[in-house]
Amino acid sequence: MGRTTWLDNEGLRKGEWSAEEDRMLVAYIDEYGLGDWRTLPKRAGLQRCGKSCRLRWLNYLRPGIKRGKFTPQEEEDIIKFHSLLGNRWAAIAKQMPNRTDNDIKNHWHSCLKKRLVRSGIDPMTHEPIVKASSSSTMSSPTLTPSSSTTSSSFSSTSSARLLNRLATGISSRKHGLDRIKNVILSEPRPAVEEDKLMISSKEDEEEVNGCFMEIDNNLISTTSLDELLFESTTTTTAGFVAAFDDCSLAEPYDLYQSDLYHETDDQLDLFLEIHSLGQEDLS
DNA sequence: AACCTTCGCAACCGCAAGGAT
DNA sequence: CATCCTTGCGGTTGCGAAGGT
Structure with missing residues (x-):
């Protein structure tokens, strides 16, 4: 071959x-x-x-490369990491040290992606494929657009999902975290009105990725996002604070402003930790 | 048996980031 | 500070094998 x-x-x-x-x-x-x-x-x-x-x-x-068929556990891992990291094959490969990014990418495209589609899962969002319905209500699979939404109306699943998407954005973009800090999570945290958060240029739009585009499109409100971040780190991850006791941080929220995020790998590890705790919590 | 389609996977290409000069 | 160079990444292609008709 x-x-x-x-x-x-x-x-x-x-x-x-x-x-x-x-x-x-x-x-x-x-x-x-x-x-x-x-x-x-x-x-x-x-x-x-x-x-x-x-x-x-x-x-x-290179020595240590594992070749041949992927085990069910490996496939499960790829799907899990892809849901967190997207098409960042090198980052996924770092979580699976014996497999190359090329191998993982090939297996995803030739097998796993199709399998997800067959199961009715969108391989990019990892959410159920929503068929076009006759309903006139605007809907998003995970995020409910409503300026009057309270945090309790969001499921912890969607909170975790949003957090994971933010994590992807943060870890893949150099200034993503700063932007989140400055624009959304500024301290003190005033109630930010939706129309105050304007994405002014195409460059900005690209920089802050789809998450912020959804904000721009009013699919979610900024205040809801703020609440979601709180909710994500508190209600979906019971062990979250305990896991980071060493950081001496009073609130999970503080993690977003801590030095922990200055390194990409740290961001990644931290969010993977959050995610795994969240998954345990949800199951 | 011949042809066609799909699968699996190695390798190429273009681009971007970061370091060196 | 600007330019060049190297490295790394992700998307895509090419091709033999396997399976289906």
Whole structure:
């Protein structure tokens, strides 16, 4: 299986790797370690570009890679992490150390995505596919648009889901957290009127991702979002505060303003922790 | 048996982020 | 500070295998 091998216009081999090429790459890295991928092929005696060598090493030759069929547990994990992280395959792969991002991505596209669709689950939102109905009421699968909504009218499931979406936004965008702090979670927290939160430019819109677009579109109110964040961290995660006792934080809310979020990996780990606690709580 | 479709997966491409100069 | 270079990521493609008609 694989692509046939050919030479590009610079005389570099493309396509399927031969056993001999694999052997040469492994032998070189074993002896000299990983280094400059650009110059590695020449030093290793390979007629490949550095990018190709890197890919071959990371996705195939690197020690510790688990190949072959995914177990049901692994599939479950992929679906779970995808619901949290979206198409961030590298981030998902970090949670599953023996699998490569390429492998996970391939399995998702060729198998898991279709399986979810067959089960009536939207593979992007991980929510039940809502068929167009004759009802005239505007509805969102998880978020109820209402300026008079109180936090108690939101299910803890939707709260957790929203929190997870925010987590994805925060961890994937450099200034996402700052924006949340400044625009939505500013202290003291005045009741922010919906029309005060304006997304002024296309750039802003892209920056703050779909979550904020929903705000802009009035699908959820900012005050509801604020309440949701409280609710998410209190009612859906009984063990949440206990889990972070070491942080000496009085309220879960404070976590949003703490230094814990300054590093992407920390954000991710923290939110995964929140999510798993939330899942236990919901089950 | 021949043809067609779907599956599985390796590898390529383009782009963006971040570091080096 | 600007530009260049390298690395890493995600989307997509290509192709043999497997299965169906």
